[in-house]
Amino acid sequence: MGEPIKYDRISELCELIERLAAFTDEEEEAAIGKGVTRLVYSRAWKEAQSYLAETMVAAGLSVRWDKVGNLIGRLEGSNPHAPVVLTGSHIDTVRNGGKLDGVYGIAGGIAALRLLMETYGTPNVPIEVVSFCEEEGSRFPIAYWGSGNVTGLFDWQGGHDIKDAGQTTLAAAMEASGFGRPDQPECLRSDLGAFVELHIEQGVLLERMAKQIGIVEAIVGQRRYAVSLKGSANHAGTTPMAMRVDAMAGAAEMIVRLEALAARNASLVATVGRLQAVPNTPNVIPGAVDFTLDIRHDNEGTLSWFCDYLFQEYSEIANRRGLKLAITPWLETKPVPMSRTLASHIENVCASLSLSYRRMSSGAGHDAQLFSQLCPTAMIFVPSKGGISHSPEEHTSPEQLANGVSVLVSLLYELAYEGKSL
């Protein structure tokens, strides 16, 4: 490529991020704390999206909303019918979350498009920045409502049976926000040439390895299970050890085994995040224990083999202990590879910008995983302090944020101005 483009309007970027962070649910703030709570179709959400629309217009972009409330800002290309280069992320948050998760990709995209337009004028092909309406699944029991409608996973008319904790349907909330109207632009896109998502890592790898940029090669596949063990509740004092069918001891052995098996697979992660014992009383041997498994890897074969092997071991443990074992799958997503070509481009950009980088998998799900089957897709990560996310403590330094935008700007230049092949 030619000279890489360094983004240095750090305070402008941070100011936009801070302003968006102010759009938060005040009741949640009073109840839980100083994090950001911005649930889809809430008042805070509407205000944030409106503010983003104004910002996009001020940046010289033409703005539109689709049927589910995704907000798109477009920098027209000299070839307006060419496949669009899309960037962006999601505007909603978890409860009491951070300022960067999702927002960084939108703010970074707007900043990139503005710099490109001011510096290079009209691109060859259109570039768009999108603010997806919903991704986290924090209000309704459905995630990726924004990108899902853009990629065809969901139908915008399908929200009538999905209710939040207050029994409001997704459809009703959408309509009350002014969306779901037939005259609004369709969500589903078939005109995309590429999708690039800029995001915080939400993990510790880049920080520990002291790298500035993460080049995502794949989004891991996930398997989640509910494991249920049934033994015999009994008196803790009067039941000899050899006569026990202790569900807690069985669960403990299974958790230790999970850790040992995961250790043999360099990039596999496996977690028991939740455990519930019954009756959960100090002087009663637990008669039942339920625990959750969350297993992730970027190779479907490895993931599948690992779970099969693990469950064979769990059957052996349960049988040996006389426990009844039930394993219920409740989530399964396949790994999603990112575009190798785009990853290579990003690598070159980083080298040109003298930014250290690391090729890695994303251990968390993102909007990008839905685009992979539609068009070449890429994700650019910046470090997260302490790996913290979904928390007001979420943090990335301004310089690191600017580095990420530099990479995005340079990549978008290559794709939309230089016509770099995909």
Place this chain on the structure above:
Amino acid sequence: MGEPIKYDRISELCELIERLAAFTDEEEEAAIGKGVTRLVYSRAWKEAQSYLAETMVAAGLSVRWDKVGNLIGRLEGSNPHAPVVLTGSHIDTVRNGGKLDGVYGIAGGIAALRLLMETYGTPNVPIEVVSFCEEEGSRFPIAYWGSGNVTGLFDWQGGHDIKDAGQTTLAAAMEASGFGRPDQPECLRSDLGAFVELHIEQGVLLERMAKQIGIVEAIVGQRRYAVSLKGSANHAGTTPMAMRVDAMAGAAEMIVRLEALAARNASLVATVGRLQAVPNTPNVIPGAVDFTLDIRHDNEGTLSWFCDYLFQEYSEIANRRGLKLAITPWLETKPVPMSRTLASHIENVCASLSLSYRRMSSGAGHDAQLFSQLCPTAMIFVPSKGGISHSPEEHTSPEQLANGVSVLVSLLYELAYEGKSL
């Protein structure tokens, strides 16, 4: 001894037990289920004690109440000032408990005294049967309030700072029931020659070994601890295994270790009954886990050594994993040996009655453990079906209940009529 005395008034015994089971808290029954809930100084408690007093009188005993509401029925001896042979147990229950725990020892004692009087008339020394007012600690945060006042562990005037969940003090409840008056007989006894408690095993040993009678050699010592582990909560997907400080994995390793170490000590029991993880969410690595330890053995040296060794191992595990470990002791009781002489007498009685028996420790605490320092003390166990107790499913067959009374009657005869040495 002479001919052993077989108790065969099975229906009479069972009828008394059933009648006492009817004295239960109606609100609890409606809320939780068909078990017995009879908390100290409640209405159900007063009615049960009154009914027992009538039963004792009808059995030919002279009846008195002490200052805390212990009910005593006395069969006068021809030597009224000789040390008293005392038998009995507690009238209160846990919430939603069984019909036998405590009640069996009282009903069995009344039945025994009645049979002895009718068959042999006046004993040499007085025999008394006691219904202790409270043992379980199910209403107030204090247990053994009945036997504790008899043996000097507690002072009947000490109930002003002890409150139940409704903020009623023990002293107020006691007074409202008509007790705590200066003119009532003192609780503390110094005139006891022996204490014998008949009780259900509340464990599976007698049933598994197919023995009819348990001869308790000791009541185990107990150590209970709260273990607190602190690691780092983090994203389950984005945190590599090698970079985790997982409190759940650490707790699991400790629970497995506990089980392995306990297995090396034939009669030691060790239980993790309760575990709580934070934040206890499927996709977050637990940053903190609290769990309880309940460890019991009939030898203080073994118990002490075991806990020291265990905690050394726990420190090693915590250090290796980078976890912060805190172990807080919250209960410690020493083992209490029962009288060897009485145990021998019981053994001979069983042999004479052709009842199979097993010498064993009691894994649960009982009123008897407070008497050991006052006078020769013994406990006689009968089997518990499935080891179940503290539950409406608590059960011992009528024949097995009658066997226990046969042993009690024969022993009391030896001690009070024959003047068997202690």
